[in-house]
Amino acid sequence: MHPPGADTILIRYGEIGIKSSQLQQRLEQLLEENLTAVLRAMDTDDVVRRERTRLYVETTPNRIDSVTEAVTQVPGVVSASPAVRTEPTLAAIKEVLVETAVERIDSGTLAVRARRAGEKEVHPFTSTELEQEGGAAVVEALREKGVTPEVDLETPDTTLYIECREHDAYVFLEKENGPGGFPVGSQEPMVALLSGGIDSPVAAWSAMKRGCPIYPVYIDLGEYGGIDHRTRALETARQLSKCAPNWQNPVRVATGGPGVARIVEEAESLRMPVLRRFMFRIAEDIAAEVGAVGIVTGESIGQKSSQTSAMLSVTSEITTLPIIRPLVTLDKTEIVDKAKEIGTYRDSTISAGCNRIAPDRPATKPSLSVVQAAEPEDIAGFARDAAESADIISTKELIQK
Ligand code: ATP
Ligand code: MG
Secondary structure (H helix, E strand, C coil), rough: CCCCCCCCEEECCHHHHHCCHHHHHHHHHHHHHHHHHHHHHHCCEEEEEEECCEEEEEECCHHHHHHHHHCCCCCCCCCEEEEECCCCCCHHHHHHHHHHHHCCCCCEEEEEEEECCCCCCHCCCCCCHHHHHHHHHHHHHHHHHCCCCCCCCCCCCCEEEECCCCCCCEECCCCCCCCCCCCCCCCCCCEEEEECHHHHHHHHHHHHHCCCCCCCEEEECHHHHHHHHHHHHHHHHHHHHHHHHHHHEEEEEEECCHHHHHHHHHCCCHEEEEEEEEHHHHHHHHHHCHHHEEEEEECCCCHHHHHHHHHHHHHCCCCCCCCEECCCCCCHHHHHHHHHCCCCCCCCCCCCCCHHHHHCCCCCCCCCHHHHHHCCCHHHHHHHHHHHHCCEEEEEHHCCC
8 A cells, every 4th residue: 555646665674784885886887777677568657766775766646556566576675665755844744644644544543653764953843743743643633524533653554654755755655565675787697497387487596586697497308308398487587676677687498308318318216417517518518608606496305306415416416506496495385486576486287397208206315426437427418418509589579489
């Protein structure tokens, strides 16, 4: 809920604020650029304004909801409030408070909360005076409307917030949560292995949330893969790019079929760790090409026989790059909730890919030397070919299709 006529969005950030002032400035600027890119992707010419410790999006009342929704998906944003901007005077603030209360409050308890920033001399009132005088004006206006409001400062049903800065004041009713984290582009990029399943997009998003741009890689598993999974991987990459359209990289679709066929032929009960190592080899080659510093996967301990804690160890060994597994300790239900929240969830019953490659009796605790011995001799060549011949598909084009 927002006040009538809301035209400005207050953007709050968290960890950025505890950095050294030089770094903080760089991160604020990056967040400003990323927010601007989201506004441009929405075909608006709304602007982001940067003031000390705050960012503001200046928009229009008719799109305040859609713009608030979009900016609360952007990594680095802790929360956002759609607000009415007014003069930093008692009279102007009271007027907005009264209009807001009359429009938005029909029953329940209320409170007015004020924060005042700036030197004492700038405003001839304190935040307590703002709360008391604003509260009195609101109560009187509601009585005139026929509502008998009760003030409850502990747990009010509606809170009217005032934020009074040096040059402007803002009135708002709520704080919508954003993802938090850091702006995309504040860290070096990672390759994200996207399978078309539920988990890997959540993992990729988690890396983005901490500031890493991603290079999505889908490995086509040949006869064990599925066109549905490829489509889904591309679709989720497109969805992920919405929160950072200016950091959108094309998806690489690597031809894994020949390597997978060889693994199925030769690796028997060790197919799964050998397959995962094959994937990591491909990801490592692509990372070298694009300058990425790690590999992100959606693995979670114990989710499948190929994801036992022992497996994570023998598969990671194949590369010197860090394997980032943001979901490693999450339960499936937690991952599903997150996927729904970030818009990448789609209940998929398509059985393709790794499920069909898994042997009837998979090894779950193989030693490293046994896995190494089970790898086909020419597997590195298959991985190199798959990386080098990868199709590079722009998700920007997908949007137009
Ligand atoms: P997801 O985790 O995306 O739901 P999944 O649960 O089927 O897939 P696995 O098949 O065990 O999980 O794969 C574990 C991880 O390996 C995935 O999260 C993903 O990061 C990576 N992966 C699996 N298959 C592919 C693929 N075809 N292309 C790219 N990455 C893949
Ligand atoms: Mg999974």
